Amino acid sequence: MSWNPPPGAPSQFGQPRPNIYPPQRPGYQASPYAPRPVQNQPFVPGQAPFAPQPMQIWTEHTSPDGRKYYFNSITKQSSWDKPDELKTSEELALGSCAWKEFTAEGGRKYYYNSITNESKWEIPPEYKEFLEKLERDKKPSHIETSHQSNGSIVSPNQQDIERARQLSVPSVSPVNVTPVNVPIRPMGVAAPVVSPNIPIPIQQPKLPKIEFETKEDAEAAYRELLKESGVKTDWTWEQTMRAIIAKPMYRALKTLVERKQAFQDYVDDLRKKEEEEKRAKAIKIRLDFISLLETHPEVNSSTRYRKVCEVLSEKTAFKAVEDDRLREEIFSEYIYDLRKQEKEVQRAIRKENMEKFNQLLKSLPSITETTRWVDAQQIYANTPEYQQDKTLREMDMLDFLAVYEEHIKILERETADKKKRELEEQTRQQRRNRDAYRTLMNELRQKNVINAKSKWKEIYPLIHTDEQYQNMLGQPGSNPLELFWDVVEELDEILYQQRKIVTEIMKTKDVTINSGMSFEQFQVACSSDDRISSVNETNLRIIFEQLQRKQERRQRRKLDAFKTILKHFEANITPDATWEKVRPIIEKTEEFQAIESEEQRIEVFNKFIERIK
Numbered sequence: 249m250s251w252n253p254p255p256g257a258p259s260q261f262g263q264p265r266p267n268i269y270p271p272q273r274p275g276y277q278a279s280p281y282a283p284r285p286v287q288n289q290p291f292v293p294g295q296a297p298f299a300p301q302p303m304q305i306w307t308e309h310t311s312p313d314g315r316k317y318y319f320n321s322i323t324k325q326s327s328w329d330k331p332d333e334l335k336t337s338e339e340l341a342l343g344s345c346a347w348k349e350f351t352a353e354g355g356r357k358y359y360y361n362s363i364t365n366e367s368k369w370e371i372p373p374e375y376k377e378f379l380e381k382l383e384r385d386k387k388p389s390h391i392e393t394s395h396q397s398n399g400s401i402v403s404p405n406q407q408d409i410e411r412a413r414q415l416s417v418p419s420v421s422p423v424n425v426t427p428v429n430v431p432i433r434p435m436g437v438a439a440p441v442v443s444p445n446i447p448i449p450i451q452q453p454k455l456p457k458i459e460f461e462t463k464e465d466a467e468a469a470y471r472e473l474l475k476e477s478g479v480k481t482d483w484t485w486e487q488t489m490r491a492i493i494a495k496p497m498y499r500a501l502k503t504l505v506e507r508k509q510a511f512q513d514y515v516d517d518l519r520k521k522e523e524e525e526k527r528a529k530a531i532k533i534r535l536d537f538i539s540l541l542e543t544h545p546e547v548n549s550s551t552r553y554r555k556v557c558e559v560l561s562e563k564t565a566f567k568a569v570e571d572d573r574l575r576e577e578i579f580s581e582y583i584y585d586l587r588k589q590e591k592e593v594q595r596a597i598r599k600e601n602m603e604k605f606n607q608l609l610k611s612l613p614s615i616t617e618t619t620r621w622v623d624a625q626q627i628y629a630n631t632p633e634y635q636q637d638k639t640l641r642e643m644d645m646l647d648f649l650a651v652y653e654e655h656i657k658i659l660e661r662e663t664a665d666k667k668k669r670e671l672e673e674q675t676r677q678q679r680r681n682r683d684a685y686r687t688l689m690n691e692l693r694q695k696n697v698i699n700a701k702s703k704w705k706e707i708y709p710l711i712h713t714d715e716q717y718q719n720m721l722g723q724p725g726s727n728p729l730e731l732f733w734d735v736v737e738e739l740d741e742i743l744y745q746q747r748k749i750v751t752e753i754m755k756t757k758d759v760t761i762n763s764g765m766s767f768e769q770f771q772v773a774c775s776s777d778d779r780i781s782s783v784n785e786t787n788l789r790i791i792f793e794q795l796q797r798k799q800e801r802r803q804r805r806k807l808d809a810f811k812t813i814l815k816h817f818e819a820n821i822t823p824d825a826t827w828e829k830v831r832p833i834i835e836k837t838e839e840f841q842a843i844e845s846e847e848q849r850i851e852v853f854n855k856f857i858e859r860i861k
Contacts, residue, residue, distance in 0.1 A: 306331045316486075341382055347375035351484060356519075357512050371509070379505045458499055466500045467510055473497035474514045481519045485511060534578055536565040541582050549587045553579050601643040602651050608633050609655045617659035624652055681719040685728060688716040689735045696786045700743040704732055743790060746783040750791045753777045761795045763803065806842045807852055813839040814856045823860055827853050 307319050308330075318334065319326045332340065346363045359375060360367045460466040477491045488511055492498050501507045541547050546559050553576050560566040569575040608628055609615055615624050628634055634641065688711065692698045698707060711717045711728075720728045753759070759773045770792045774780045783791070813834055814821065821830055827850055834840050843849050 306333050308334065338382060342378075345375060345378050347372050347378070349375075349485075356516070357485075371505075376505055379508075380503060383504045458496055460500065469497050469500040470507065470510050471514050473500070474511065479511070479514065479518075481515055481522060483515070533565075533568045537569050537575065537578055538582050540565040541579065549583060549590055551583070597639065598643070598647060601640050602647055604633075604637065604640050605643065605648060605651045606655060609652065615655075617656055617663055619656075621649065621652060678723045678725060681716070681723060682726060682731065684716045685720050685731055688714060689731060693735060693739065698732075698735055698739070699786050699790065700736060700739040701790055702736055702739075704729055707732060743787050746787050747791050747794070749779050749783055750774065750788065750795075753779055754795075761792070761799050763796070763800060765796070767792050803848075806839070807848065809839040810843055810849065810852050811856060813837050814853065818860065821857075821860070823857060825857065 305320060305322055307321065309317055309319060311317060315328070316330075317326050317328050318331055320331075330339070332343075335343070346361050348360050348362060350358055350360055356369070358367055358369050359372055361372075458469075460469065473492055473495060474488070477488070477495070479488050479491070485508060498507075501510060540560060540563055541556070544560065547556060556579055566575070569578065605628075608631060609624075611633075612627055612631070614627055619627075689698065692707065692710070697710065717728055720731075726734075753774050754761075757773060757777060759770070761770065767789055771788065774788075780788070814830075817830070817833055820833055830853065840849065843852075
């Protein structure tokens with residue numbers, strides 16, 4: 249919480265406070281009650297103790313939160329920024345640089361460019377180079393020594409004296425003191441007459457020069473100096489300088505940039521360490537409080553925070569958590585985890601009981617997929633496994649029902665799978681039966697028992713007692729008769745292709761089939777053509793018979809036509825007419841000429857004469 253005193257009001261220490269408004273705000277009047285700063289007036293030899301001193305316009309003060317502020321004794325205004333009148337030559341030189349150094353909340357340094365409005369956590373190269381140049385240009389403090397006849401007189405550098413005075417007395421407001429070079433004399437001794445232009449020697453302590461073998465050793469020594477000086481994370485660089493500049497180890501690092509960087513690294517490490525310690529302490533306090541909650545018998549998952557405050561308020565672990573909101577938060581997290589653990593335990597017990605009941609149902613063959621829930625309850629309730637297990641009996645009835653339903657579903661799936669497997673096996677067996685019957689048909693085909701003109705009534709007596717035929721009876725799909733006709737149709741297609749070959753051979757060889765030709769004669773007539781080898785003997789015989797029947801039908805139609813023409817000339821033919829008399833009448837007709845054999849004509853004529861008699 250920041251400290252914001254009223255504008256111009258005096259603090260409890262009697263020192264002016266900084267205004268809460270920006271310095272030099274237009275129209276702002278300083279409070280008339282703001283006291284004038286009391287200047288610490290050091291004793292100056294040769295001057296009255298209460299002699300009036302030149303008044304310092306700006307004075308430096310410290311607020312209760314440790315921040316430095318500056319008070320103007322003339323305008324009665326205060327400022328957080330250090331006025332130019334109090335700045336050293338080094339600080340004035342830094343003011344001309346565009347980069348400025350600031351401290352963020354938490355004590356971390358950052359750098360801001362007033363021209364580009366850019367900010368960085370790391371020191372910019374330009375600012376670092378500027379500091380190094382400033383360090384090189386700075387002249388070391390020295391004391392000039394003059395050898396005169398009346399003794400050695402040392403003239404100190406006025407700028408070094410001012411810097412040493414400001415850094416060595418941080419708690420006293422700076423006061424302009426006019427040095428009077430008069431030595432302190434013992435009491436009772438008359439003061440000698442001293443010319444005001446003769447300087448009095450002032451002894452300034454010299455810091456021993458310290459050398460280190462490595463830069464790491466120098467940094468370690470410098471960090472040890474910061475540690476011994478009690479540097480805190482909220483210290484500024486100026487505050488640290490006042491504490492360590494007069495100590496020998498301050499010179500362990502050569503340049504100001506190295507010192508400031510080492511200081512920043514030390515503060516960062518110290519801050520991290522403090523944060524780790526703070527975090528570890530907070531963790532320990534939390535764990536102790538949780539341990540108290542775990543071990544106390546009156547704390548359970550249903551306990552309220554108000555009850556915990558009543559029961560554990562005197563316990564050390566309870567008091568260690570100072571923030572009541574944090575304590576309640578830890579308690580809520582503990583109760584949440586406790587309830588979660590209890591739910592997990594209950595879930596594990598429920599899962600175990602459901603598994604036990606499932607195994608019990610599996611061990612009861614009397615419970616099938618058709619068993620009703622009412623009947624199943626009576627069956628498993630009479631088993632010793634159920635009666636001897638108390639946790640199983642205490643299981644919720646809905647869980648019993650859920651496990652039973654799942655068990656029935658499994659049984660139904662198993663039954664369905666079994667039926668499916670049986671059906672698949674039956675289908676495979678039926679397929680094997682059909683394959684065996686087809687094999688039987690092929691065997692009969694190879695033996696020429698079955699050909700393209702075979703009839704079922706011819707094959708059935710041969711196979712009706714065979715196992716292949718008996719296995720086919722009653723099964724779905726193709727029956728034995730259909731498979732037989734499949735073979736016959738296949739043979740008939742082959743016969744059709746081979747008949748075309750034979751027909752072409754007959755045309756090529758001018759083979760004519762008549763009623764008196766035998767198969768052997770026909771076979772010999774076609775054997776001279778190589779194509780006849782592609783026609784098997786069975787099909788060749790069938791083809792011959794087909795052609796012979798076809799020829800017979802053609803001849804019969806010719807004879808019938810000849811009979812018809814005889815009927816047409818029936819008026820000219822008498823029952824006692826002879827062939828020789830009738831022949832000239834009909835010999836020029838197509839029907840007469842279609843019959844090549846004279847014997848057949850006479851045979852038909854004789855039958856016609858017998859019919860008309």
